[in-house]
Amino acid sequence: MSEATPRPLLVVGAGIAGITAAIEAAEAGRDVVLLEREASIGGRVLQLHHYFPKLCPPSCGMEINTRRLERNPRVRVLTRSELKAAQNGTVTIRQAPAYVNDRCTACGKCSEVCPAKVKDPHNLGMSEAPAIRLPHPNAWPYRYVLDREACPDGCRACVDACTYDAIDLEAKEREETLEPAAVVVATGWHAYPLDRLPELGGGTLPNVISNVQMERLASKSGPTGGTIQRPSDGEAPKRVAFVQCAGSRDHNHLPYCSAVCCLGSFKQALYVKEQDPEAEVTIYYIDRRAFGRNEDILARLSEEKGVRLLKGKVGQVKAGDGGGLKLKAEDVEAGRLIEDQADLVVLATGMVPNLKDGVLPLGLERDDDGFGLDDTRARVAGVARRPADVATCVRDATGAAARALASGRA
Numbered sequence: 001m002s003e004a005t006p007r008p009l010l011v012v013g014a015g016i017a018g019i020t021a022a023i024e025a026a027e028a029g030r031d032v033v034l035l036e037r038e039a040s041i042g043g044r045v046l047q048l049h050h051y052f053p054k055l056c057p058p059s060c061g062m063e064i065n066t067r068r069l070e071r072n073p074r075v076r077v078l079t080r081s082e083l084k085a086a087q088n089g090t091v092t093i094r095q096a097p098a099y100v101n102d103r104c105t106a107c108g109k110c111s112e113v114c115p116a117k118v119k120d121p122h123n124l125g126m127s128e129a130p131a132i133r134l135p136h137p138n139a140w141p142y143r144y145v146l147d148r149e150a151c152p153d154g155c156r157a158c159v160d161a162c163t164y165d166a167i168d169l170e171a172k173e174r175e176e177t178l179e180p181a182a183v184v185v186a187t188g189w190h191a192y193p194l195d196r197l198p199e200l201g202g203g204t205l206p207n208v209i210s211n212v213q214m215e216r217l218a219s220k221s222g223p224t225g226g227t228i229q230r231p232s233d234g235e236a237p238k239r240v241a242f243v244q245c246a247g248s249r250d251h252n253h254l255p256y257c258s259a260v261c262c263l264g265s266f267k268q269a270l271y272v273k274e275q276d277p278e279a280e281v282t283i284y285y286i287d288r289r290a291f292g293r294n295e296d297i298l299a300r301l302s303e304e305k306g307v308r309l310l311k312g313k314v315g316q317v318k319a320g321d322g323g324g325l326k327l328k329a330e331d332v333e334a335g336r337l338i339e340d341q342a343d344l345v346v347l348a349t350g351m352v353p354n355l356k357d358g359v360l361p362l363g364l365e366r367d368d369d370g371f372g373l374d375d376t377r378a379r380v381a382g383v384a385r386r387p388a389d390v391a392t393c394v395r396d397a398t399g400a401a402a403r404a405l406a407s408g409r410a
């Protein structure tokens, strides 16, 4: 009698946490289905310019993971896919249409003829891209995507330009069901919306940007080719203010600390100084949180001239002259209110778990802030569980995969 194949582990979300959980389980001999709602995997880390602790490009770490995935036939990666339903141990997966299929060689001929433009989601809407495009230079699979809603009626220019027969404008959504042995949920986070912080100029003043936008501005594949400049006029900012805990540790917004925003701003202050050693940087903070090996970044920053760390909360950012910005803040150590000026303000907005809104997969429970709670149906990993840096998410995901397999019904 042949042995039944063990049921797979289902991992929902293919950011660094989900990819790690999938690879670890597969390398331990378990079949895995890895679900990602976007067209390519990697999650938010691929939007960063450099990442701590080593301050290297995120593509380095991600390439190691995609190589491990490529040589492991046990992992089946389903992109453009989400859970539609879960009942009695069976899950239904919905996969969005594959307008561009695996015959795509990423030659780019379709993009050249595409007349429709969309706001590029990878650059957080700070640039435009053709409706058919490579999502970003580190896309895996390395294949074009097509935003069908942006296409004008009757247009088939990309189909005619593609010599590989890789585009099907009539492609349909598909569904499949699965009975996983266990589930790891690693659906990650999104940034707290800037427009909820109007008192700090968020969503109203063009030269007030978020920390995630700063990562894209500094990146070579970003909207400015890697030059940090003011959105209003393209000028290089001479005075940059970082506002820590913008909407974090505040019961009107996010009551918790997002754990990495202090380090994120220290790192971004170094981006500014690398591009313009004469630039003046002020970081307004409540507490300086730099944990473990990351203390080195704070030490490097302290050696830079023209960098001020000021303990105090910024209460207001208003428009000044010529695109400039006026800040009102509390200087806690001097015990007084101060006014300051900047050319560019970066709000260190926090991380909101994607589990916060909507129906929770598999009837998971969440805490008051929207972070997932482990239960017998699924394990939660990465920022879906709590705000954390990449190294912590990787450790967390390895543990979640092991616990999921140990508690699985296979």
Ligand SMILES: Cc1cc2nc3c(=O)[nH]c(=O)nc-3n(C[C@H](O)[C@H](O)[C@H](O)COP(=O)(O)OP(=O)(O)OC[C@H]3O[C@@H](n4cnc5c(N)ncnc54)[C@H](O)[C@@H]3O)c2cc1C
Pocket: 012, 013, 014, 015, 016, 017, 018, 035, 036, 037, 038, 041, 042, 043, 044, 045, 048, 050, 051, 052, 053, 081, 082, 083, 186, 187, 188, 189, 190, 211, 212, 215, 260, 261, 264, 267, 350, 351, 354, 381, 382, 383, 384, 388, 389, 390, 391, 393
């Ligand atoms: C400004 C800033 C700078 C940072 N810099 C650093 C740094 O330098 N170093 C560092 O270590 N950390 C840094 N971080 C933190 C880092 O971004 C996180 O640790 C990391 O993104 C967590 O990975 P994750 O896999 O948990 O989540 P994510 O990266 O969010 O990945 C989650 C994945 O799940 C997918 N998904 C979501 N919902 C669903 C669904 N319903 N179905 C299927 N798929 C879904 C998403 O599309 C995504 O691909 C920074 C954070 C910020 C805000």
Ligand code: SF4
Pocket: 100, 103, 104, 105, 106, 107, 108, 109, 110, 111, 144, 161, 162, 163, 164, 165, 166, 167
């Ligand atoms: S869809 Fe066709 S034309 Fe477009 S990049 Fe892929 S192979 Fe080239």
Ligand code: SF4
Pocket: 110, 113, 114, 115, 116, 131, 132, 146, 147, 150, 151, 152, 155, 156, 157, 158, 159, 169
């Ligand atoms: S069909 Fe859509 S994606 Fe293709 S060329 Fe026309 S607008 Fe662009």
